[in-house]
Amino acid sequence: MKPHKHAELIKAWANGTEIQESYYLGNNGWSPWTRFRGIWADHPMTTYRIKPSEVAQWRKDFAQALKEGKEVQYLSCDGWVKSTRTLENWLNPEWDLYDYNKLNYRIKPEPKPDVVTYCSIPLATDLIYFGFLMSSRQMDCDNLKLIWDGETGKLKDAEVIA
Numbered sequence: 706m707k708p709h710k711h712a713e714l715i716k717a718w719a720n721g722t723e724i725q726e727s728y729y730l731g732n733n734g735w736s737p738w739t740r741f742r743g744i745w746a747d748h749p750m751t752t753y754r755i756k757p758s759e760v761a762q763w764r765k766d767f768a769q770a771l772k773e774g775k776e777v778q779y780l781s782c783d784g785w786v787k788s789t790r791t792l793e794n795w796l797n798p799e800w801d802l803y804d805y806n807k808l809n810y811r812i813k814p815e816p817k818p819d820v821v822t823y824c825s826i827p828l829a830t831d832l833i834y835f836g837f838l839m840s841s842r843q844m845d846c847d848n849l850k851l852i853w854d855g856e857t858g859k860l861k862d863a864e865v866i867a
Contacts, residue, residue, distance in 0.1 A: 714753050723756040757798040767810060768795035776813040785811065817855030823847040823866075 709715065718724045718738075725735040738753060760768075767777045771792050778785040788810065794800045822839040825846045839851070843866075852862040 711753060714755065717755055724753055725756050726751060726753050760796055760798045763810075764795045767812065768792050770812045771795065778811055778813050780809045780811075785813070787813075819855045819861060820853040822851045822853065824849050824851070 714724055724738040726738040727735045735754070735756075737756075767790075770777055777788040777790065777795075779788045780786075790800075820841070822841055823843040824839045825844070825848050840847075843850070848866050850864040850866055851860060852864075853859065854861045
């Protein structure tokens, strides 16, 4: 016989554990489940959970990042977006997140710095010359400074060195 969908929660409740319920799959907040009438609602928009007793470490890490002035982001269909969750939200074990999987959140990475390279392009009057070397150190013979975007790798700026 297949166990009931909520078998583990039913056992926990029978042993005195506090159960919480939420409508709209946790997006409407959590409240104590106190309406046992011999059935567990099997509505697709109702969900149950064991009341969390402690804040998960990954949420503590995001709270610490906020304290340090870093930006916490969540993954939406438009890409990574700044989260509006407050420090209190992250540290409240009963506060549920719309997508409460830690994989849907991140601390915004520091932007990669621009890359500066130098090279020497000689004058070639009768042919096109493509053989030049680039270096991150400037040499006496270099006549061109190139600045590359650290995030995209695209050329941002070029400066002729006199």
